[in-house]
Amino acid sequence: MKCLIIDRVHELIGQELSKYMTVDTKLLPSTAELAQIIPDYDVLIMRVDPKITKEVIDAAKNLKVIGVCSVGLNHIDMDAAKAAGIQVFNAPGMNANAVAELTISKMLDMSRHVVPAHLDVTKNHEWDKYKFVGRELRGRTLGIMGFGRIGRRVGELARAFKMNVVAYDPFLKPEDFEKEHAKGVSTEELLKVSDYITIHVPLTKDTKDLISAKSIPDMKNDCIVLNMSRGGIVNEHDIYEALQKGEIGGYATDVMENELAGGIPGDNSFVSPLFDCDNFLVSPHLGAQSVDASYDIGVLITAKVKEALNLK
Missing domain, CATH: 3.40.50.720 (NAD(P)-binding Rossmann-like Domain)
Structure with a gap:
Protein backbone atom coordinates (compact mmCIF):
# COMPACT_ATOMS: atom_id res chain seq x y z
CA MET A 1 0.00 0.00 0.00
CA LYS A 2 1.00 3.61 -0.52
CA CYS A 3 0.15 6.86 1.28
CA LEU A 4 0.46 10.40 -0.08
CA ILE A 5 0.75 13.38 2.28
CA ILE A 6 0.06 16.72 0.57
CA ASP A 7 0.22 19.25 3.41
CA ARG A 8 2.27 19.97 6.51
CA VAL A 9 0.90 17.68 9.20
CA HIS A 10 2.36 16.25 12.37
CA GLU A 11 5.29 13.93 11.70
CA LEU A 12 3.77 11.11 13.72
CA ILE A 13 1.28 10.43 10.90
CA GLY A 14 4.03 9.56 8.44
CA GLN A 15 6.05 7.74 11.08
CA GLU A 16 3.18 5.50 12.13
CA LEU A 17 1.77 4.78 8.67
CA SER A 18 5.23 4.01 7.29
CA LYS A 19 5.14 0.86 9.43
CA TYR A 20 2.45 -0.47 7.10
CA MET A 21 2.98 1.24 3.74
CA THR A 22 5.18 3.48 1.64
CA VAL A 23 4.65 7.13 2.55
CA ASP A 24 5.38 9.88 0.02
CA THR A 25 5.08 13.64 0.44
CA LYS A 26 4.23 16.26 -2.18
CA LEU A 27 3.23 19.54 -0.61
CA LEU A 28 0.18 21.33 -1.99
CA PRO A 29 -0.10 20.07 -5.55
CA SER A 30 -2.75 21.68 -7.71
CA THR A 31 -5.95 19.76 -8.36
CA ALA A 32 -4.67 18.87 -11.83
CA GLU A 33 -1.32 17.69 -10.47
CA LEU A 34 -3.01 15.60 -7.81
CA ALA A 35 -5.23 13.94 -10.41
CA GLN A 36 -2.10 12.83 -12.26
CA ILE A 37 -0.28 11.30 -9.29
CA ILE A 38 -3.15 9.96 -7.16
CA PRO A 39 -3.81 6.68 -9.08
CA ASP A 40 -0.99 4.85 -7.27
CA TYR A 41 -2.12 5.68 -3.75
CA ASP A 42 -4.37 3.96 -1.23
CA VAL A 43 -4.35 6.73 1.38
CA LEU A 44 -4.41 10.53 1.01
CA ILE A 45 -3.53 12.76 3.97
CA MET A 46 -4.37 16.47 3.54
CA ARG A 47 -5.82 19.59 5.08
CA VAL A 48 -7.88 22.05 3.01
CA ASP A 49 -6.05 22.38 -0.32
CA PRO A 50 -6.36 21.52 -3.14
CA LYS A 51 -10.00 20.85 -3.95
CA ILE A 52 -10.76 17.16 -4.27
CA THR A 53 -13.03 17.21 -7.29
CA LYS A 54 -14.86 14.39 -9.04
CA GLU A 55 -12.00 14.36 -11.55
CA VAL A 56 -9.52 13.62 -8.76
CA ILE A 57 -11.81 10.95 -7.30
CA ASP A 58 -12.26 9.32 -10.71
CA ALA A 59 -8.48 9.22 -11.18
CA ALA A 60 -7.91 7.70 -7.73
CA LYS A 61 -8.38 4.08 -8.78
CA ASN A 62 -6.78 2.62 -5.63
CA LEU A 63 -7.77 5.25 -3.09
CA LYS A 64 -9.52 3.89 -0.01
CA VAL A 65 -9.15 6.59 2.62
CA ILE A 66 -8.83 10.39 2.74
CA GLY A 67 -7.65 11.69 6.10
CA VAL A 68 -8.42 15.39 6.49
CA CYS A 69 -6.37 17.06 9.23
CA SER A 70 -8.91 19.83 9.77
CA VAL A 71 -12.63 20.22 10.44
CA GLY A 72 -14.30 21.42 7.24
CA LEU A 73 -15.01 19.10 4.31
CA ASN A 74 -16.44 21.63 1.84
CA HIS A 75 -13.30 21.25 -0.32
CA ILE A 76 -14.08 17.58 -1.05
CA ASP A 77 -16.73 16.24 -3.44
CA MET A 78 -18.28 14.00 -0.80
CA ASP A 79 -20.86 12.53 -3.19
CA ALA A 80 -18.14 11.40 -5.60
CA ALA A 81 -16.08 9.97 -2.73
CA LYS A 82 -19.04 8.04 -1.39
CA ALA A 83 -19.88 6.68 -4.84
CA ALA A 84 -16.28 5.52 -5.22
CA GLY A 85 -16.32 3.80 -1.84
CA ILE A 86 -13.68 6.13 -0.40
CA GLN A 87 -13.89 6.75 3.34
CA VAL A 88 -13.29 10.37 4.35
CA PHE A 89 -12.26 11.23 7.90
CA ASN A 90 -11.79 14.66 9.44
CA ALA A 91 -10.75 15.82 12.89
CA PRO A 92 -13.63 17.68 14.53
CA GLY A 93 -12.87 19.16 17.91
CA MET A 94 -9.13 18.56 17.85
CA ASN A 95 -8.37 22.20 17.08
CA SER A 283 -3.68 36.31 10.25
CA PRO A 284 -3.04 33.63 7.56
CA HIS A 285 -5.45 30.86 8.71
CA LEU A 286 -3.28 29.81 11.63
CA GLY A 287 -6.11 28.90 13.99
CA ALA A 288 -5.09 25.26 14.23
CA GLN A 289 -1.37 26.00 13.94
CA SER A 290 -0.32 24.97 17.42
CA VAL A 291 1.95 22.07 18.29
CA ASP A 292 -0.76 20.81 20.64
CA ALA A 293 -3.56 20.76 18.06
CA SER A 294 -1.30 19.33 15.37
CA TYR A 295 -0.34 16.42 17.61
CA ASP A 296 -3.93 15.71 18.70
CA ILE A 297 -5.11 15.79 15.07
CA GLY A 298 -2.26 13.49 14.03
CA VAL A 299 -3.14 10.92 16.67
CA LEU A 300 -6.82 10.92 15.69
CA ILE A 301 -6.32 10.73 11.92
CA THR A 302 -3.71 7.99 12.22
CA ALA A 303 -6.06 5.93 14.38
CA LYS A 304 -8.95 6.39 11.92
CA VAL A 305 -6.85 5.39 8.93
CA LYS A 306 -5.54 2.28 10.70
CA GLU A 307 -9.07 1.29 11.75
CA ALA A 308 -10.45 1.78 8.24
CA LEU A 309 -7.72 -0.38 6.70
CA ASN A 310 -7.77 -2.91 9.53
CA LEU A 311 -4.11 -2.28 10.33
CA LYS A 312 -2.96 -3.79 13.62
Missing part, protein backbone atom coordinates in the same frame (compact mmCIF):
# COMPACT_ATOMS: atom_id res chain seq x y z
CA ALA A 96 -11.19 23.65 19.17
CA ASN A 97 -9.06 25.04 21.97
CA ALA A 98 -6.42 26.43 19.61
CA VAL A 99 -9.02 28.31 17.55
CA ALA A 100 -10.89 29.46 20.65
CA GLU A 101 -7.73 30.90 22.20
CA LEU A 102 -6.93 32.73 18.96
CA THR A 103 -10.44 34.18 18.98
CA ILE A 104 -10.01 35.56 22.48
CA SER A 105 -6.56 36.85 21.56
CA LYS A 106 -7.97 38.82 18.65
CA MET A 107 -10.81 40.15 20.80
CA LEU A 108 -8.27 41.51 23.26
CA ASP A 109 -5.98 42.89 20.55
CA MET A 110 -8.85 44.70 18.84
CA SER A 111 -10.30 46.01 22.08
CA ARG A 112 -6.99 47.44 23.30
CA HIS A 113 -5.59 48.55 19.91
CA VAL A 114 -2.52 46.38 20.45
CA VAL A 115 -1.29 46.23 16.85
CA PRO A 116 -1.60 49.93 15.96
CA ALA A 117 -0.06 50.84 19.31
CA HIS A 118 2.86 48.50 18.65
CA LEU A 119 3.39 50.01 15.20
CA ASP A 120 3.14 53.53 16.59
CA VAL A 121 6.03 52.80 18.94
CA THR A 122 8.22 50.68 16.64
CA LYS A 123 7.62 52.44 13.30
CA ASN A 124 6.68 56.01 14.26
CA HIS A 125 8.95 56.02 17.34
CA GLU A 126 6.24 57.69 19.41
CA TRP A 127 5.24 56.96 22.99
CA ASP A 128 1.71 58.28 23.45
CA LYS A 129 -0.63 56.18 25.55
CA TYR A 130 -3.44 58.70 25.15
CA LYS A 131 -3.90 57.76 21.48
CA PHE A 132 -5.10 54.26 22.35
CA VAL A 133 -8.01 54.22 24.77
CA GLY A 134 -9.62 50.80 24.58
CA ARG A 135 -12.38 48.92 26.34
CA GLU A 136 -12.55 45.86 28.53
CA LEU A 137 -14.31 42.61 27.70
CA ARG A 138 -15.90 42.53 31.16
CA GLY A 139 -19.62 43.16 31.02
CA ARG A 140 -19.78 43.12 27.21
CA THR A 141 -22.01 40.77 25.26
CA LEU A 142 -20.41 38.16 23.02
CA GLY A 143 -22.57 36.70 20.26
CA ILE A 144 -21.41 33.30 19.02
CA MET A 145 -22.55 32.15 15.58
CA GLY A 146 -22.30 28.36 15.71
CA PHE A 147 -22.21 26.71 19.12
CA GLY A 148 -20.27 23.54 18.41
CA ARG A 149 -16.99 22.53 20.02
CA ILE A 150 -15.16 25.72 19.10
CA GLY A 151 -18.05 28.05 19.85
CA ARG A 152 -18.63 26.47 23.24
CA ARG A 153 -14.97 26.73 24.16
CA VAL A 154 -14.97 30.40 23.15
CA GLY A 155 -18.00 30.91 25.38
CA GLU A 156 -16.27 29.17 28.27
CA LEU A 157 -13.20 31.40 27.94
CA ALA A 158 -15.35 34.51 27.55
CA ARG A 159 -17.13 33.80 30.81
CA ALA A 160 -13.75 33.93 32.57
CA PHE A 161 -13.61 37.55 31.39
CA LYS A 162 -17.10 38.05 32.85
CA MET A 163 -18.73 38.50 29.47
CA ASN A 164 -22.39 37.82 28.76
CA VAL A 165 -22.71 35.04 26.18
CA VAL A 166 -25.51 34.66 23.64
CA ALA A 167 -25.37 32.12 20.83
CA TYR A 168 -27.16 30.97 17.71
CA ASP A 169 -27.16 27.41 16.47
CA PRO A 170 -30.18 25.99 14.60
CA PHE A 171 -29.30 22.42 15.59
CA LEU A 172 -29.46 22.95 19.34
CA LYS A 173 -32.28 23.10 21.89
CA PRO A 174 -32.62 25.85 24.52
CA GLU A 175 -31.34 23.52 27.24
CA ASP A 176 -28.15 22.89 25.23
CA PHE A 177 -27.26 26.57 25.55
CA GLU A 178 -28.26 26.69 29.20
CA LYS A 179 -25.88 23.84 30.04
CA GLU A 180 -23.06 26.03 28.75
CA HIS A 181 -24.29 29.11 30.67
CA ALA A 182 -25.26 30.84 27.44
CA LYS A 183 -28.55 32.17 26.11
CA GLY A 184 -29.82 30.78 22.83
CA VAL A 185 -31.11 33.53 20.53
CA SER A 186 -32.11 34.11 16.93
CA THR A 187 -29.63 35.56 14.45
CA GLU A 188 -31.61 38.81 14.49
CA GLU A 189 -31.37 39.09 18.28
CA LEU A 190 -27.69 38.16 18.27
CA LEU A 191 -26.84 40.88 15.75
CA LYS A 192 -28.79 43.43 17.75
CA VAL A 193 -27.40 42.86 21.25
CA SER A 194 -23.78 41.81 20.68
CA ASP A 195 -20.71 43.95 21.30
CA TYR A 196 -18.63 41.22 19.69
CA ILE A 197 -19.77 38.66 17.12
CA THR A 198 -17.60 35.61 16.54
CA ILE A 199 -18.25 33.17 13.69
CA HIS A 200 -17.79 29.41 14.05
CA VAL A 201 -20.02 27.92 11.35
CA PRO A 202 -19.04 26.02 8.18
CA LEU A 203 -19.18 27.70 4.79
CA THR A 204 -22.37 26.57 3.05
CA LYS A 205 -24.85 28.15 0.65
CA ASP A 206 -26.83 29.21 3.74
CA THR A 207 -23.89 30.80 5.59
CA LYS A 208 -22.17 32.49 2.64
CA ASP A 209 -22.34 36.27 3.10
CA LEU A 210 -23.84 35.76 6.55
CA ILE A 211 -22.25 39.08 7.46
CA SER A 212 -23.00 41.51 4.64
CA ALA A 213 -24.62 44.81 3.76
CA LYS A 214 -27.92 43.15 4.64
CA SER A 215 -26.99 42.20 8.22
CA ILE A 216 -24.44 44.89 9.19
CA PRO A 217 -27.07 47.63 9.73
CA ASP A 218 -28.62 45.48 12.47
CA MET A 219 -25.39 45.57 14.51
CA LYS A 220 -24.16 48.11 17.01
CA ASN A 221 -21.91 50.65 15.31
CA ASP A 222 -19.02 49.75 17.64
CA CYS A 223 -19.50 45.97 17.27
CA ILE A 224 -16.33 43.99 16.51
CA VAL A 225 -16.77 41.02 14.14
CA LEU A 226 -14.43 38.02 14.34
CA ASN A 227 -14.18 35.24 11.76
CA MET A 228 -12.09 32.16 12.56
CA SER A 229 -14.11 29.87 10.30
CA ARG A 230 -14.02 30.27 6.51
CA GLY A 231 -13.60 33.08 4.03
CA GLY A 232 -16.84 33.90 2.26
CA ILE A 233 -18.99 33.86 5.37
CA VAL A 234 -18.16 37.54 5.73
CA ASN A 235 -18.63 39.56 2.56
CA GLU A 236 -15.30 41.38 2.38
CA HIS A 237 -16.49 44.20 0.13
CA ASP A 238 -19.43 44.96 2.39
CA ILE A 239 -17.44 44.87 5.61
CA TYR A 240 -14.78 47.11 4.06
CA GLU A 241 -17.46 49.64 3.26
CA ALA A 242 -18.81 49.35 6.81
CA LEU A 243 -15.37 49.90 8.32
CA GLN A 244 -14.74 52.92 6.11
CA LYS A 245 -18.08 54.48 7.09
CA GLY A 246 -17.71 53.69 10.80
CA GLU A 247 -20.75 51.43 10.77
CA ILE A 248 -18.98 48.78 12.87
CA GLY A 249 -16.11 48.89 15.33
CA GLY A 250 -13.71 46.47 13.66
CA TYR A 251 -13.12 43.22 11.85
CA ALA A 252 -10.62 40.54 12.91
CA THR A 253 -10.20 37.42 10.81
CA ASP A 254 -8.06 34.35 10.36
CA VAL A 255 -9.51 33.57 6.92
CA MET A 256 -10.15 35.33 3.62
CA GLU A 257 -12.17 34.59 0.51
CA ASN A 258 -9.26 34.05 -1.88
CA GLU A 259 -6.76 32.45 0.49
CA LEU A 260 -4.53 29.52 -0.45
CA ALA A 261 -3.23 27.12 2.16
CA GLY A 262 0.36 27.27 0.93
CA GLY A 263 0.49 30.98 0.22
CA ILE A 264 0.54 32.86 -3.05
CA PRO A 265 2.53 31.21 -5.86
CA GLY A 266 5.30 32.89 -7.82
CA ASP A 267 5.84 36.63 -7.54
CA ASN A 268 2.20 37.44 -6.86
CA SER A 269 1.22 39.18 -3.65
CA PHE A 270 -1.79 38.83 -1.39
CA VAL A 271 -3.73 42.08 -1.36
CA SER A 272 -7.09 43.39 -0.20
CA PRO A 273 -8.63 46.84 0.31
CA LEU A 274 -9.17 45.75 3.92
CA PHE A 275 -5.43 46.05 4.54
CA ASP A 276 -5.79 49.83 4.48
CA CYS A 277 -8.27 49.82 7.38
CA ASP A 278 -6.87 50.69 10.81
CA ASN A 279 -9.56 48.65 12.56
CA PHE A 280 -8.81 45.45 10.64
CA LEU A 281 -6.70 42.54 11.92
CA VAL A 282 -5.78 39.45 9.90
